[in-house]
Amino acid sequence: MIWNESIECMNREGIRALQGKRLVETVERVYHNVKFYRNKMQDLGLEPGDIKDIDDLYKLPFTTKDDLRENYPFGLFSVPMSEVVRVHASSGTTGKPTVVGYTRKDLSTWSEVVARTLTCAGIQKHDRIQIAYGYGLFTGGLGVHYGSEKVGATVIPISGGNTAKQIQLMQDFESTAIACTPSYALYLAEALEEQGIDPETLNIKVGIFGAEPWTENMRKEIESKLKIKAIDIYGLSEIIGPGVSSECEAQDGLHIFEDHFIPEVVDTNTLNPLGYGEKGELVFTTVTKEALPILRYRTRDLTILKDEVCSCGRTMVRMEKCTGRSDDMLIIRGVNIFPSQIESVLLEISETKPHYLLIVERINNLDTLEVWVEVDGVFFSDEIKKLEFLTKKITHAIESALGIGVKVKLVEPKTIERSEGKAKRVVDKRII
Template sequence: MIWNTDYECLDRTGLSRHQGERLGRLIDVLYRRVPFYRKKMDAGGVKPRDIQGIDDIVRLPFTTKEEMREVYPYGLLAVSQQEIVEIHTSSGTTGTPVVDAYTAGDIEVWAEVMARTLSAGGTGRHDIVQNAYGYGLFTGGLGVHYGARRIGATVIPISGGNTKRQLALMRDFKSTILACTPSYSLYLAEAAREEGLDPARLGLKAGFFGAEPWSESMRGEIQQQFGVLAIDIYGLTEIIGPGVAMECEHQKGLHINEDHFYPEIIDPSSGTVLPDGQKGELVITTLTKDGTPVLRYRTRDITYLDRATCACGRTTARMHRVLGRTDDMLIIRGVNVFPSQIEEVILKVKGIEPHYQLIVERRNQLDELEVQVEMNESLFSDEIRNLERIEKTIEADLYATLNIHTKVRLVEPKSIARSEGKAKRIIDKRQL
């Protein structure tokens, strides 16, 4: 189902014109009202009058996550605070969170793009949407909520976790749509079987999965276990939350809601825009956002674009499912984890060597992070319980910082490979 044929199926010429107009308006506002962007544009020698069409976007400066953090909390606001009706932030686990402040109009746009997202997987007003994304500052929960409301579907706002209850409600209310992280869906399937329920007979028809990297094989698994259409959805707090892009029933790449979010693929080292089909870093500009618009945001997600019309009839550019990241950020069970955070925690423990390794595996459909730390003279004890205490202490410290459970393993000295250049800290064994 296509929610908004006017825009989702707009011919490419019309779409470009629309994008150019919106970009011009955006630049005017940013230059006048957001000192952060005025400074950047001045530094780059570009004035609002230089932007005559969407192709001129390449003259504009990029925005990075670090810059967005530096202007926390209100530095990106393009309207007065009283026009803001809702604020979301990124988890802030790496330090300062990134703020997404929405005007009433922004929430309307969010509901619109999420209605498109849910429709693309077949959600209609008769459906019962079990929303197992976390509600709160995290954009996943409310994003899906607004979209389902816009469609007129019934939302069960159960939020994340509480697996037994998820299953009970799914069975009792006969949920037809599931929204959660892909790994959690498989955990639900497993829990269902343990309770003697066949996940395929729960009555679900589609699921909307995002917020962490996943693979085609995992999709196959989810589809088979639940007997659903498993739709990949993409979004990020820096832009709007979920609703940036979604697959349609053909599952041939994620349609970017291009009338609101303008995509570019760049070479991450040079910043040069790459042609369609070539892999690079995804960059997004919010064309219609009023509260906290973002210019050429560097997502650090690696993908490529295809602007050919899809079999579904949508003309919007499609991005391939995210292939990787330009930095070494790890996404563990939907939580962003940076090796630098782990390093910080480990190195605070007295006597720990600055050599460590992170091993990520997916066991029973859940991500597991093992942190290997080298044993040394000052840590060593002939008593097992003292050594176990070291492991437990670091695990507790990591949990306090990252909010995820890790497994700390003491290893022999020099057993972690040393590197002369950039250390290879991460071994990701997940088959994505």
């Protein structure tokens, strides 16, 4: 089933023509309404008339998260505040949050792309979707909420946390879908197991998971433990929130809704555009947003774009699952490391739980990496030899994947703090 077949199955020529028309209109608007972009374009010797179609996209300046913070809170808005009907902000870890605004038309666009996302996952009007993303300034909860209502599904707006209540409502309300972070999905699976509840007795058939990177192995773990289909969705508040792209039931890459968001992949060093099939940093230009249009936003997410038509019939460009970000990357003794690499290794080892913590320190000017790994209670033995053997096994597997030496520390189940939002995977104690 496809939500908007005329757009989602449009041929490439049609998509590019639509993108070009909307790009020209967007550039004209930001040049005249946003001082930041006008200055950026003038610095490059650009005027709106220089952008004639989609092929001119590369001429435009990049935008970064720092640009949004430096123009905090509303400096990049292209409409007066009287036209802004809602604001959201990033969950941000340090400093000022990135603030985004929406006009009434923007909210309608947002509902449309989330409706496409949910339809990609097989959700229809007869479904009951339990939304366990946080509501508030974070875009996840309300974004999925309004898209669900547009589809006509019954919304259960429980928000994040309160795991006991989550499980009760799954049972009593007979929820057929759940939307949350993948790490929280595993947390729910653990809670069900502890309560002796068989997931197959629930009505949940699909999970809509995003807001943090996760691997194929983690997908298998979720699908196995919860007995559902796990669908990866992608979004970021700066672009719109959830609804930028989504897997369909084929689970073969995430369909980007290109009529609203033009994707590029660029080389992380040179920032030159890369072709389909080449891995680099994902960049988006919004071409329908009114309150906060964004030119060439550097997401820092690493992926590959592919333009082959999907088996579902959708023709929009797909992106591979993002399993790392250029700014989540750890550089340890000159080696680039992503937490997702370690997660993938651990999920291949039957004795371990899918919960881990990376402790990075600098000792005598040398970076060290310690990996805390939760061991399944069945295998956590008092026999020192067994634990030593398991430690060596895990150490060897991680070192083979990363190419550097690590120290592995085995810990008992429940030692590592659980998260009801984004999982905290790294503690970097270095002073660099």
